[in-house]
Amino acid sequence: MEININVETCIQCFLCTAVCPFKIFEKNESEQASINNDRMAFCVKCGHCMAICKSKSITIKGLSYDDNFHDLQETNIDLDSFINFLANRRSIRNFKDKEIPKEILNNIIDATSYAPYGGSPRNLMITVVQNKEILDKTLTLMSNFYDNLVKWLKNPIARYMIKRNVTQETFNTLTHHILPAAEKGYYNTKSGNDNIMRNASAVLIIHANIGAEEHTHDAIICITYAMLAAHSFGLGATIIGLIPPAINKVKKLKELFQIPEENEAVMSLILGYPKYKYKRTIKRGKREINWI
Numbered sequence: 001m002e003i004n005i006n007v008e009t010c011i012q013c014f015l016c017t018a019v020c021p022f023k024i025f026e027k028n029e030s031e032q033a034s035i036n037n038d039r040m041a042f043c044v045k046c047g048h049c050m051a052i053c054k055s056k057s058i059t060i061k062g063l064s065y066d067d068n069f070h071d072l073q074e075t076n077i078d079l080d081s082f083i084n085f086l087a088n089r090r091s092i093r094n095f096k097d098k099e100i101p102k103e104i105l106n107n108i109i110d111a112t113s114y115a116p117y118g119g120s121p122r123n124l125m126i127t128v129v130q131n132k133e134i135l136d137k138t139l140t141l142m143s144n145f146y147d148n149l150v151k152w153l154k155n156p157i158a159r160y161m162i163k164r165n166v167t168q169e170t171f172n173t174l175t176h177h178i179l180p181a182a183e184k185g186y187y188n189t190k191s192g193n194d195n196i197m198r199n200a201s202a203v204l205i206i207h208a209n210i211g212a213e214e215h216t217h218d219a220i221i222c223i224t225y226a227m228l229a230a231h232s233f234g235l236g237a238t239i240i241g242l243i244p245p246a247i248n249k250v251k252k253l254k255e256l257f258q259i260p261e262e263n264e265a266v267m268s269l270i271l272g273y274p275k276y277k278y279k280r281t282i283k284r285g286k287r288e289i290n291w292i
Contacts, residue, residue, distance in 0.1 A: 092236025095272030111229035119214030
């Protein structure tokens, strides 16, 4: 990691020392901003220092003011507008047979670059699938996977092994949510219905190396930014939890989606133009809140 301060242009405002989460910058004995070399290895390239430096005197290897930063405008979104934006977003599962322009998909992906992260933004990879032939092939494989899941969960030995190898949350989701629907053939495509990808125009999959730091939480944040960006373009979008587990268990799915073998799929988003327009929103009940 290389971090530098241009001493000729630095105005000694010391804002970098205040905002760096790892205190890599400090005031030295000469009352100048300097770098604590012992802490340099902690740098995660969050860009706080470069973003706040008035004179653009700080440089980090791999980041540049021209390519990675742009000047901020004053926010003009008031609370009412923000709440209205959120209220108008719904999980859409009925789509028009209409292709999404690649430019819009690129803009949605660009919006995810503003998502905060715990590990590194480079840990996440995004695969966008629009090819209908590929989607049809993968749908059949996912349908078969959930048919087999019913058999596994009905087998005492297989059920025991599954329970041992997943979290309690995942096991409860499988048995209380996925299994009842799968038992009734809800995810089976033989009837001609697609209750997994919902005939979406595009599917966005976020995946990462299985050992990459904080990649699960980062993927959740990233997919949320993509979902909200899609809404701003008038698209419908729904986070689908059925797709990643199937990808991670079925080798052929990984191949079709061109996901590296060492990666695991974490989150997926279906996208398309809404077929119907909702007239009203639903306000969910408030979560239990404890004030301390």
